[in-house]
Each structure stands twice: as structure tokens, then as C-alpha cells.
Amino acid sequence: MSDQSAPTPPPKRNFLQSLEVDTRLLGMIGAFFVVCIIFNILTDGRFLTPRNIFNLTIQTVSVAIMATGMVFVIVTRHIDLSVGALLATCTAVMGMTQTQWLPNLMGLELGHPMIPWITIAVGLCTGAVIGAAQGWLIGYQAIPAFIVTLGGLLVWRNVGWWLTDGATIGPLDQTFVLFGGISGTLGAFWSWIIGAAATVACLLAIWSGRSTKTKHGFPVKPMWAELSIMGVVVAAILGFVAVLNSYTVPSRVIARDPGLFGCETADGCVAAYGLPYSVLVLITVAIVMTVIALRTRLGRYIFATGGNPDAAELSGINTRLLTVKIFAMVGVLSALAGIVASARLGYHTNDIGTLDELRVIAAAVIGGTALSGGVGTIYGAIIGALIMQSLQSGMAMVGVDAPYQNIVVGAVLVAAVWIDIQYRKRVGAKS
Amino acid sequence: MSTPLVEMKNVSIAFGGVRAVDDVSIELHAGEVVGLLGHNGAGKSTLIKMLSGAYKMDSGEIWIEGNRATINSPRDSRDYNIETIYQTLALADNLDAASNLFLGRELTTPLGFVDDSTMEAETRKIMARLNPNFKKLKEPVSALSGGQRQSVAIARAVYFNAKILIMDEPTAALGVHETAMVAELIGELKKQGLGIFLISHDTREMMELCDRVSVMKNGKMIGTERVEDVTEDDILSMIILGKNPKSAA
Numbered sequence: 001m002s003d004q005s006a007p008t009p010p011p012k013r014n015f016l017q018s019l020e021v022d023t024r025l026l027g028m029i030g031a032f033f034v035v036c037i038i039f040n041i042l043t044d045g046r047f048l049t050p051r052n053i054f055n056l057t058i059q060t061v062s063v064a065i066m067a068t069g070m071v072f073v074i075v076t077r078h079i080d081l082s083v084g085a086l087l088a089t090c091t092a093v094m095g096m097t098q099t100q101w102l103p104n105l106m107g108l109e110l111g112h113p114m115i116p117w118i119t120i121a122v123g124l125c126t127g128a129v130i131g132a133a134q135g136w137l138i139g140y141q142a143i144p145a146f147i148v149t150l151g152g153l154l155v156w157r158n159v160g161w162w163l164t165d166g167a168t169i170g171p172l173d174q175t176f177v178l179f180g181g182i183s184g185t186l187g188a189f190w191s192w193i194i195g196a197a198a199t200v201a202c203l204l205a206i207w208s209g210r211s212t213k214t215k216h217g218f219p220v221k222p223m224w225a226e227l228s229i230m231g232v233v234v235a236a237i238l239g240f241v242a243v244l245n246s247y248t249v250p251s252r253v254i255a256r257d258p259g260l261f262g263c264e265t266a267d268g269c270v271a272a273y274g275l276p277y278s279v280l281v282l283i284t285v286a287i288v289m290t291v292i293a294l295r296t297r298l299g300r301y302i303f304a305t306g307g308n309p310d311a312a313e314l315s316g317i318n319t320r321l322l323t324v325k326i327f328a329m330v331g332v333l334s335a336l337a338g339i340v341a342s343a344r345l346g347y348h349t350n351d352i353g354t355l356d357e358l359r360v361i362a363a364a365v366i367g368g369t370a371l372s373g374g375v376g377t378i379y380g381a382i383i384g385a386l387i388m389q390s391l392q393s394g395m396a397m398v399g400v401d402a403p404y405q406n407i408v409v410g411a412v413l414v415a416a417v418w419i420d421i422q423y424r425k426r427v428g429a430k431s
Numbered sequence: 432m433s434t435p436l437v438e439m440k441n442v443s444i445a446f447g448g449v450r451a452v453d454d455v456s457i458e459l460h461a462g463e464v465v466g467l468l469g470h471n472g473a474g475k476s477t478l479i480k481m482l483s484g485a486y487k488m489d490s491g492e493i494w495i496e497g498n499r500a501t502i503n504s505p506r507d508s509r510d511y512n513i514e515t516i517y518q519t520l521a522l523a524d525n526l527d528a529a530s531n532l533f534l535g536r537e538l539t540t541p542l543g544f545v546d547d548s549t550m551e552a553e554t555r556k557i558m559a560r561l562n563p564n565f566k567k568l569k570e571p572v573s574a575l576s577g578g579q580r581q582s583v584a585i586a587r588a589v590y591f592n593a594k595i596l597i598m599d600e601p602t603a604a605l606g607v608h609e610t611a612m613v614a615e616l617i618g619e620l621k622k623q624g625l626g627i628f629l630i631s632h633d634t635r636e637m638m639e640l641c642d643r644v645s646v647m648k649n650g651k652m653i654g655t656e657r658v659e660d661v662t663e664d665d666i667l668s669m670i671i672l673g674k675n676p677k678s679a680a
């Protein structure tokens with residue numbers, strides 16, 4: 001409610017208001033840190049080691065990728081219960097494509113350089129087609145998303161089973177498995193390069209945002225606030241790279257093939273894993289989805305439809321086609337998550353992605369996506385996925401049995417939504 | 432007389448058994464304000480929603496500038512330069528004023544991304560004309576007062592250079608001052624040659640703003656009269672009795 005007419009002096013603002021950061025974002029990051037610190041104490045410092053942070057990161061990727069799509073689904077007042085099953089069908093298709101269909105039907109030898117890329121293309125198309133079909137049933141045939149995707153949960157989980165005769169498919173292609181995490185990383189040097197490039201890109205983005213505002217004569221935040229935010233961003237990016245780079249490859253792994261790590265011999269060879277490719281995939285997805293949400297018509301229509309479907313319709317938005325697009329997007333993201341998940345295992349298994357739909361929905365909701373529609377952020381969903389994964393890994397490290405883990409995760413989900421509701425009441429936003 | 436800007440001929444629509452609009456004909460000329468009056472549920476909003484593309488009529492014809500028009504969706508209606516302020520305002524509550532003003536017609540940068548700052552600047556300009564006290568440009572419209580929301584809806588309708596403007600109770604939530612500004616705006620738009628359908632329950636206001644008024648009751652058109660030819664009492668009795676005293680006389 002700031003007074004924006006030029007002559008009056010700007011009203012006094014407190015520290016956070018000047019920074020103009022989203023307090024909910026701060027709350028989520030705060031919650032994440034609290035979880036990390038508690039587990040770090042409980043595990044005598046084993047939780048916050050470079051190794052565990054690396055593992056946490058790669059374990060989060062698959063759910064986080066799908067959660068970004070779930071944000072759009074929930075924002076438009078739908079739900080998708082089929083993402084885990086869709087993931088399984090996509091990995092089944094991709095597993096069969098690379099190990100059976102391409103070699104046996106198309107005559108490409110195992111290990112042929114085109115195999116992983118054709119496989120990935122086939123997987124992404126499968127996801128898109130299935131997602132679009134579900135979206136068509138929801139948008140054009142007006143069957144509630146809950147029903148369509150509940151049916152999808154049963155159908156796709158078992159189509160995956162049918163395609164593979166229930167067998168585990170693998171080992172998967174050597175290049176394909178690079179997307180899984182530890183087996184495909186950039187190494188220290190390229191991680192720094194990527195980190196530096198990301199830093200520069202973020203600083204430029206912040207700066208160009210500021211100059212656009214100045215150009216239009218809109219109020220901008222004080223320079224010190226802008227600089228502090230830039231400082232935090234730089235520290236976060238480079239800090240993350242530094243942590244991953246300090247996770248060094250164990251000497252026995254290097255001993256197997258020193259050449260892989262740029263050494264002549266295994267003796268005295270030190271190499272770091274650095275950024276995994278799967279994390280780069282997640283970061284790319286996060287950027288693309290955020291740009292869609294904030295800077296494209298598609299994103300604007302998604303949020304408008306979530307806020308008031310009738311108004312969106314009356315404004316000439318084709319909300320049915322929009323529904324198809326959103327579910328197709330989720331399908332593609334499930335396939336992408338399937339690439340990461342099956343590559344991490346090295347196999348397609350029947351139960352891959354089981355219960356992922358619940359983790360994905362929980363991540364989006366913990367990340368502040370309102371089930372009443374119209375509200376949600378991509379970064380929130382990713383932090384939500386991180387919080388969920390930290391809880392689960394942390395409890396496993398502490399030695400909590402799986403049933404108790406689930407009790408805690410379930411309770412945390414409900415508590416997170418309750419806190420979010422209280423927060424919204426406080427700031428006076430209707431949701 | 433010249434070709435009417437809009438001509439709705441014998442239009443009907445029913446919802447289930449309710450004949451919400453029953454064989455109604457009405458016309459609108461350029462530079463003219465036609466008022467629609469009638470009880471709650473008379474069918475006024477439904478009639479104009481067939482013109483704005485929100486509803487598809489069951490039967491009847493719409494002619495625009497002498498040509499038969501097919502309006503199957505809000506988008507079609509916009510393509511005929513028809514802009515509508517709905518009684519329910521049709522705003523996306525979670526978005527700010529600028530996003531609502533440009534909803535469905537976002538300004539984009541050369542790369543095709545939505546250009547929020549230009550849209551905000553444009554919104555500031557038009558709001559300065561319509562409601563100079565309006566300052567809450569960054570907030571979602573759910574945080575606005577009823578009148579402020581109405582200003583956003585009006586801004587959206589007048590920004591895009593409509594030829595035909597439909598205003599369904601545009602001043603229902605407005606204060607005295609803001610109502611006067613809307614009245615002034617209507618006068619201005621009329622001078623620019625727009626045709627305006629205006630719906631309101633305020634008979635006196637309608638006598639001042641409109642050139643002709645039409646009265647509906649139970650989905651039927653009771654009659655259309657030039658305001659010079661009737662008194663406020665005539666109008667009131669048309670609304671209440673559902674009979675046109677002039678045609679009876």
C-alpha cells in the first residue's frame with residue numbers, strides 16, 4: 001500500500017520491506033535450514049557433509065522436476081495423481097527402446113551413440129502424448145482431473161508392467177545413465193565455469209530488472225538493498241558449487257580408471273565430482289518453468305484461470321486447450337524425471353516412481369501452492385521437494401524406521417499447509 | 432436512419448425450462464447510449480451476454496454494421512470491437528490491475544515475453560483518467576475495494592478502442608464522485624462515436640445518460656422509448672406493470 005506519487009517522501013520501511021524479498025520464501029528457506037541443522041546435530045555432523053549434500057541433491061531432482069509441473073496443475077485448480085505411474089510407463093518405454101527395440105527392430109548395436117538421444121526423444125514424446133490425452137479428457141470432456149488421473153495412476157503403472165512383462169530392464173545405455181547423478185558430473189573445473197556463468201547471468205537479470213523500472217519511472221529499492229540481494233545470490237551459487245566440488249571422488253573409484261579423472265596414475269590423484277548433470281537438468285527446468293510462469297502469456301493465463309476461470313474464459317482465453325497444454329507439460333516433466341530416476345538406478349524397475357505422486361503434490365503444497373488455485377511458485381515447489389527429501393534422508397540416517405518416517409512426513413505436510421494458511425491470514429491475502 | 436451499429440433480431444435463449452430471453456429485438460446506433468432496465472432476473476445481463484459471446488443464443492440473429500455476425504465466444508465478440516464490463520466484473524482476483532486490464536491481450540516484448548512494465552505504465556495512465564485516487568497497482572485485485580475493482584473493469588473496456596461498449600451496472604459499487612466520472616466518460620465516448628449498451632437500476636441516471644431506454648420483464652422486451660418522449664414515471668410503470676403506456680394510449 002505504498003504511496004507512489006512522486007512528490008511525497010517514501011514512507012519508512014523496515015529492513016525486509018526495503019529488500020522486497022518474499023517473506024514466504026524466507027520462511028521456507030528458514031525451515032529448510034532448521035531441518036538441516038537439527039539433523040546435523042542428531043547425526044553428529046554427518047548430515048551437512050559435502051557427500052550427504054551431494055546425495056540429497058541428486059535424490060531430490062526427480063521429484064523436484066515433476067513438482068514444478070504440479071504447480072501449474074494445482075494453480076489451475078486441478079490435481080495430477082498419475083505422475084509416478086506416468087514416470088514408470090515412460091521409463092518402461094525408454095528402457096525397452098534402448099535395450100530391445102532400437103537394437104532388435106532398428107538394428108542399432110547396443111552402445112550406438114544415437115541410442116540414448118533417440119530414447120530420450122521417444123520418452124519425452126510418450127510423456128507429452130499421455131499427458132495431453134489426460135488433459136483432453138479433463139479440459140474438453142470435463143471429467144474431473146482427480147478421476148482422470150486416479151484412473152491414470154492404475155492404467156500407466158500397469159501399462160509399464162505390460163510393456164516389460166514385469167521384468168527389470170537394464171543395464172541401461174552408458175550415456176543414458178550419465179543423467180542419473182553420481183555417474184555423470186561436471187568435475188571441479190566446469191562446475192566453477194557454470195557457477196561463474198550463472199552468477200553473471202543472475203546479476204545481469206537483477207540489474208536489467210532495475211533499469212527497466214527506472215526507465216518507466218517506477219520506484220526501485222535502495223541501492224544497498226539491491227547490492228545485498230546480489231551478494232546473497234552470488235554467495236548462494238558459488239557456495240553451492242564449492243560444497244559440491246569439495247566432495248572428492250574416493251581413491252578406490254579413481255584407481256579403477258584414473259584417465260577418467262584427468263590423471264596419469266591413481267597415486268596422488270584428487271578429483272571432485274562437482275555439479276551432476278541431473279542437477280543441471282533441474283536448474284534448466286526451474287528456469288524455463290519460472291520464465292513460463294512469470295514472463296509468458298501461457299503463464300499469465302495459467303494464473304488467471306486459477307484465480308477466476310470464468311473471468312479467464314470471458315477474456316477470450318481458451319481454458320480447455322490450456323488444460324491440455326498443462327497436462328502435456330506435466331507428462332514431459334514426468335518423462336524427464338523418469339530419465340533421471342532410471343538413470344540413477346541404472347535399470348527400469350516395475351516399482352520405479354511408486355508414491356511419487358504424493359511426494360510431488362506434497363512438495364508443491366509445502367512450497368506454498370494453494371489448492372484453492374491461483375497461487376504458487378516454481379522455486380517454492382523445489383524448496384518443498386528439498387525439505388521433503390531432507391526429512392526423509394535425515395530420518396533414515398538417524399535410524400528412524402520407515403513407518404515412523406511416513407508418520408512424520410504426513411504430519412509435516414499438514415502442519416506446513418496450516419502454517420501457510422495462518423501466514424496468509426496474517427498478511428491479509430485471500431486465497 | 433443510418434445502418435445500426437448493432438442489431439439483435441428475435442434473439443432467444445433458455446436455461447433448462449427458464450426462457451431467460453424470449454424473442455427480443457434491439458438496436459444500437461453509433462454515438463448512441465441505449466439503456467436496459469427491468470427487474471432482477473428480467474434477462475438484461477443474459478441479453479447482452481449473447482452479444483459479448485459469453486452465451487450462445489438458441490435462436491435469432493446478430494447484425495453488426497449491416498453484416499450478419501457470428502459470435503460464438505468472447506474472442507469473436509472482441510474481434511467485432513465489442514468490449515464488455517460484466518456485472519460480476521470478471522476479474523482474476525489473484526492478479527494485479529495491469530494483468531487484468533490486459534488479460535488475453537498482453538503487450539509483449541520483441542522476444543514475445545509479457546511486458547509487465549509497459550503494461551503497468553499504460554495502466555497508470557488510464558487509471559489516472561478514470562480514478563485518480565487509484566494507487567494500488569501492485570496488489571492483487573482481491574485487495575481492492577468494490578469501487579476500485581469496478582474502475583479496473585471499466586479501464587479494461589475503454590482501453591482497447593471499442594466501437595461497441597456494453598456496461599452491465601458499471602456504477603453499482605461506485606461513490607458519488609466516481610459515478611460522476613463514469614457519467615462524464617460515457618458522454619465523452621459517445622461523442623467519439625461509440626455505441627453503448629448501459630444497464631442500471633437507477634431510472635433517473637438512465638434518463639440523464641441514455642438516448643433511448645428499453646425495458647425488459649421476464650425475458651420479454653416491453654418497449655423501447657426515446658428519453659425525451661417519456662417521463663420517469665412512464666418508465667417505472669413499464670418496469671412494474673410490464674406494459675408500455677405509450678403504445679396502449
Ligand SMILES: Nc1ncnc2c1ncn2[C@@H]1O[C@H](COP(=O)(O)OP(=O)(O)OP(=O)(O)O)[C@@H](O)[C@H]1O
Binds near residue numbers: 470471473474
Ligand atoms: N447461466 C445461467 N443458468 C441458468 N439460469 C440462468 C443463467 N443465467 C441467467 N439465468 C436466469 O435467467 C434469468 C435472467 O437473468 P439475468 O441475469 O439476465 O437477469 P438481469 O436482468 O441481469 O437481473 P439483475 O438485475 O439481477 O442483474 C434469471 O431467471 C436467471 O435465473
Ligand SMILES: [Mg+2]
Binds near residue numbers: 599
Ligand atoms: Mg444482470
